[in-house]
Amino acid sequence: AAVNGTHAQAFRGVVRLQAELTGESFRELVGNGYLVVTITPNQGERYQGIIPLTGDSLTSTLEAYFAQSEQLPTRLYIFTDIQQHNRAAGLMLQVLPVEQEKARQDFADLVVLSDTITAAELLDLEPEVVLNRLFHQESVEVFPAQNISFVCGCSKQKCESALFSLGRAVVAEQLALGGLDMACEYCNASYHFSANDLQLIHDQL
Numbered sequence: 001a002a003v004n005g006t007h008a009q010a011f012r013g014v015v016r017l018q019a020e021l022t023g024e025s026f027r028e029l030v031g032n033g034y035l036v037v038t039i040t041p042n043q044g045e046r047y048q049g050i051i052p053l054t055g056d057s058l059t060s061t062l063e064a065y066f067a068q069s070e071q072l073p074t075r076l077y078i079f080t081d082i083q084q085h086n087r088a089a090g091l092m093l094q095v096l097p098v099e100q101e102k103a104r105q106d107f108a109d110l111v112v113l114s115d116t117i118t119a120a121e122l123l124d125l126e127p128e129v130v131l132n133r134l135f136h137q138e139s140v141e142v143f144p145a146q147n148i149s150f151v152c153g154c155s156k157q158k159c160e161s162a163l164f165s166l167g168r169a170v171v172a173e174q175l176a177l178g179g180l181d182m183a184c185e186y187c188n189a190s191y192h193f194s195a196n197d198l199q200l201i202h203d204q205l
């Protein structure tokens with residue numbers, strides 16, 4: 001499975017299956033594997049954290065990632081409701097990299113409170129209500145909500161670049177077949193290359 005996201009909360013994702021899914025638990029469904037997180041800043045070097053799947057959930061794996069790669073104590077709660085409404089809800093607690101000692105103690109206290117959250121509360125209640133229920137002894141400051149959207153950056157031009165990098169032999173092969181349809185696995189868009197299009201690419205290789 002791969003998910004791409006930006007700081008503007010624009011996401012796209014794809015899951016590829018190699019066999020029929022069996023089992024119910026995270027480990028039965030996914031098997032052994034790794035979580036790879038690649039962060040590409042607008043400026044500066046790209047960096048990557050790789051950790052083996054940990055425990056029996058995506059939640060525990062992500063917590064392990066933050067502990068190991070970012071050294072930030074993190075607690076995640078993720079609940080899904082795919083039976084009835086096809087929805088998910090989550091809560092993430094994380095120590096901000098300020099005032100280490102106090103932050104760590106506050107974090108431990110907030111985890112105790114957050115552990116009481118139920119799937120029904122997180123799925124059904126407004127976020128402000130959940131926060132006030134959990135942390136009513138604290139002063140809760142709610143930042144403006146950000147919209148999350150599905151955005152795919154694919155285009156015919158990018159498919160064309162891919163064909164250029166695949167090389168002359170591959171393009172010739174497709175040309176002999178009379179044309180090519182390329183499908184984007186993220187958004188299911190389809191890009192058609194006619195024999196004419198392929199001939200033009202072939203001539204430039």
Ligand SMILES: [Zn+2]
Nearest residue numbers: 152154184187
């Ligand atoms: Zn796409």
